[in-house]
Amino acid sequence: MMKVWRVVIVGCHPTSMLGTKLILEEGGELEVLGMYSSWNEGVYNIQEMQPDLVLMDYQMPEGNLQGILPEIKSNAQHAHCIVMTEEEDKDMFLPLIELGASGVLSKGASPRQLLLMIDGLREGFLSIPLDWIEKGFRPPTSSKGLSGVMQLTQTERFIMERIVQGITYDKIAQEIEVSRRSIDNYLRKIYVKLDVTTRAQAIEKFALHANQSKQMYA
Known part of the structure; x- marks a missing residue:
């Protein structure tokens, strides 16, 4: 008999989390241990419960999960993490996988698609949407060069975009x-996240990897 996987859900919509819980537990192979609406609650309880699977929203009121995911994986090394996004964003796939995710799935996916992704993980397989391949998605061997840029918040990205365009600091402010x-x-x-010490280095790294990201996933 297959082991019952213990699941934790972290999301910003309680009603959606409850619906997901009902879907997951219907077959008897998954048990939802808890549902949490903040990163603080989620991280603490994941560490305490050591679940087999974590379903988490990419974006929460406190921010996105890029700074949280490595901590979750450090605290619960054997947990698989599936990231739920507002849309199927293949640009996020490799960076999130390298941060510790086991899958990325649109919130618009069907219950069956979610269960199939989980079934794949139970069998040791990682799944991606077939239409990504049909649209030309070809993952490179690594995207670690993008990791620093991926860690930037939306505001930090905007600031770097404006700096690359030559806008003054006063104007950006x-x-x-x-x-x-x-x-x-x-x-x-920003300098810490990009691992640079000067404005010129930051511009070079941001511009280079932002451009590479567009080329990789066009």
């Missing part, structure tokens, strides 16, 4: 309605 000093704080965080 006005555009996002923050102080000039806040831009300096953002830049310090």
